Amino acid sequence: MFFHVDKKIANIGDGVYTGVVVAYGLDNNTVCLRSAELLKNEVKNVYESLKERDVKSIDALNVYRNAMEEMGINSSKFPCSIEAILTRIFKKGEFPSMTPVIDLSNYISIKYKVPVGVHDIDSLSGDLCVRLATLNDCESTENKDERDKLVEGEPVYVSGTSVRTRRWLWRQTQSGRINEKSTNFIFLIDGFNSNKEDIDAACNELVALLKSIFNVDSEVGKVSSEETEFRFGIMTEEEEYIENQIAIMLKGVAQHTAVSQIREKLNNARKQNRPLRVKLGLDPSAPDIHIGHSVVLRKIRQLQDMGHIAIIIIGDYTGMIGDPTGKSKTRRQLSREDVEKNANTYMEQIFKIIDRNMTEVYYNSDWLSKMTFGDVIELASKCTVARMLERDDFNNRYTRHLPLSIHEFFYPLMQAYDSVAVRADIELGGTDQTFNILLGRNIQKDYGQDPQLTLFMPLLEGIDGVEKMSKSLGNYIGISEPAEIIFEKVMKIPDVLIIKYFNLCTDVHPKEIIRFQSMLENGTNPRDVKMLLAHEITELYAGQDAANYAMEHFKDVYQLNKMPKDAPVLEIFSSEGICDGEQIVATLVQGGYYKSKGEVRRVFAQGGAQLDGEKVKDVKTIKIKEGTAELKMGKARFFKIIRQ
Structure with missing residues (x-):
């Protein structure tokens, strides 16, 4: 079941922002002194504050008045619910206690001066939507009320054709009212981006009170102009399948397309019995892979394991321009030989992570080199100069009067056209690729295709926990390093990065990662959780047996201070001319364990040898x-x- 806000309403004002709290098994029948007392005290406080001013002077209500006026509703004649409540308190000095759940919602509404609607989940005939009333709604017998006639085009909360609340934030209908026997509820706290802090605070207190008063945990979410729906309630097997795919898809992702659009794309592909086409463009200038590079590749593998197809695009044609992303000057163009050499090296490595049998590989010269000048002009017409200058690197160079060549504008256009050529359903990339990948969505629409979903992966800090993982900084973990080295390096990461590494560097399910997070929050030694992480990462690249050995090796060396079974052997020979110590020094250097004899002697001199x-x-x-x-x-x- 979903709570959904229609786009026409979601974009009112500066964009809606609705808090959603769902709770099951509430006792709404037994008298609850605490919720009644909370309401009574808050009403008293508000009444005292209103003695000095009129309700019309409360600035917090203007956001609702303005929104209703924008919807064509006379907010003076039909005030929103919170204004109606405050007006009653102002005039009568009281507000009635009803049932425990209603008292609690009214308390939250009055304290934070936000409209709070409560709906009985069990009485809903389908999804709960906020939309404009249709002619069918108006003609439906269940919505007939001669005292308050429903008007086509007015905003309503509706389930199926049953209108639950009229005029959006104002008036509840008979079918929308809850009674003492109701036990399962969805609380909707209406607001906008301009007062989202109030909405968040109201949600947080409501969740805390539901826990302390009714001893229940709540589902919590937000609905906004960007994310227009929230899923709640018991799922069907099909819904569980889709929601599980979404959870895995979004694990560790920094930014992404709205979940509602992801869900729609997955549902459509499911109905068409086809896999999604997951695009990744590879920069042929960086052929060496460590686990920082593998973050995006791991996500591709997770999607492949769910049955989707990886579409790898070698940017041989774009590589001859050079991606200007993040650059303060025009980037050196690569030769065809450089591109092919780097691409071959890269492909050898990425198939250690992604499934070769579920991968299609293309060179974008296959289509870009065949475009006529007319095709190029048509492509260029899809994007304005103003839009191009939204990119920080372009804008900075333009405003600082640094060289900015016209051909550089074609890099994001060409990358975007790649999505058209391969009919991409999803494109992955780092957060530094946001402009290019979002442009792909727009270009696809211009060419009559459904826009691709976007998944942006965050940059991964190295084992120092500070800088981005990099070989040049020495804070990297190579995917081809010996198992013991991989394990040891993972154990060096700061504790604060344990969960981030689980999310970005492993295929562990999100639910299991939540369990690890809970373990850390409840006092489990971070070292123990990090051992699980190190084993997981080592197993991905070296296999289970090697990971098991690496864990035992680490325990022996670092925890038990024991000599590992595979410790290197140094042979010493009887000699009158050279003492045993000097032979050890020489052998350590000859074996490549140290760079010089001076380095070995310093370890001894500083007390580091036993x-x-x-x-x-x-x-x-x-x-x-x-x-x-x-x-x-x-x-x-x-x-x-x-x-x-």
Whole structure:
């Protein structure tokens, strides 16, 4: 079941912003002293404050008055519900207590000066919508009220053809009223972007009171001009399937198309029995992959696992322009040879993450190189210069009088046309690609296609927790590194990034990640949750057996301070000319474990070396007995020494 606001109404004023709270199993029959007392005290406070002024002078109500006037409703004759409540309090000095649920909603409405509507979920005949009344609504016998005739085109809350509330924020009909036997409710707190803070605060207190008074947890959501619907109630098997896909699709996503549009696209594809086509354009200038790069690829794999098709586009033609995103100057154009070499390297790596059998690969030269000049002019006509200058990098260079070539405008246009060429249903990219990908939606509409959904993935901080993951900064985790190294590096990330890494770097289901979040909030040692994360990431790239070994290796070395089974062996030979310590120094450098003998000696001199558990600062004092010895260098580098 959905609560939905029609677009014509959603865009009123500066855009609607409605809080939605859904609660099940409330006792609306037994007298509740606390909700009645809350209402009574709030009415008293408001009455005292209104002695000094008229209700008409309350500025908080203007947003509702203006919206109703914009809808063609005389707000003086038909005031919104909160103004009607305050007017009664002003005139009579009281407001009646009714049922516990109604008292609670009226308390919230009066305290925050916002309209609050309550609907009995069990009495709804279908989705609950805010829309303009139709002729069928007006002619329906269930909506006939001679005292208050329904008018075609007026805004109403309606379920099926049953009008629950008239004139949007003003008057409840007989069919919309709740009674003492009602137990399942949807509370709707109406507002706009201009007073969204009040709406959020009202929602938060209502949820807290439902928990403390009725001991129930609530579903909470917001409906706005961008996100016009909220799903609630028991789902069918088909609805659960779609909602699960949405949850996985949006895991870790920074920005995305409205959920209502995602749901519609998934439902339509389901009815047509076809997979969605998920587009990813690859920049052929960056061929090396670490898990920071893999964030988008992991999302593609998750969508493939749900049955959708990856559409990989190698930007060989766009690569010869160079993406100017985030650049303060014109980017060097790549040669055809550079593009092909980088693309081949990239493809070898990405198939370690995505499913080759569910992937189509294209070079955009396949269609861009065949466009006539007339085709190019037509494409260019789809976007204005003003729109292009909305891009920060273009605008900054233009306003600072730095070089900005006309051909650079064609990069986002060409990337957008790629979506037309492959009939993309979804396009993924980093948040730095927002302009280009959104332009693809517009271009698709201009060419008569359904606009693609957009999923923007956030940038991933490296293991230092500060800078974006980068090989040049040394804070990266390579997908081809040994399992023990991957595990160890993941264990180095700050605790605050544990959940972000779960969301962006693993395929763990969102519900399981919520459980991990709860564990952390309830006092579980972050190290234990991070161990699960490290195992999950290591298993993705090295396999389960390697991940299991890497975990045991980490426990031995870092927690138990034990010599790992696969510690490197250093062989020492009896020699009159060179002492054992100097042989160790030389062998460590020769084996490539350290860059120079000076570096090894500094570890000893600074107290970072232990031989058989004893700290050693001077290498000249080392004497290896017959058999073997254990050498620990720094926190976690172990070596087994054998005297020959």
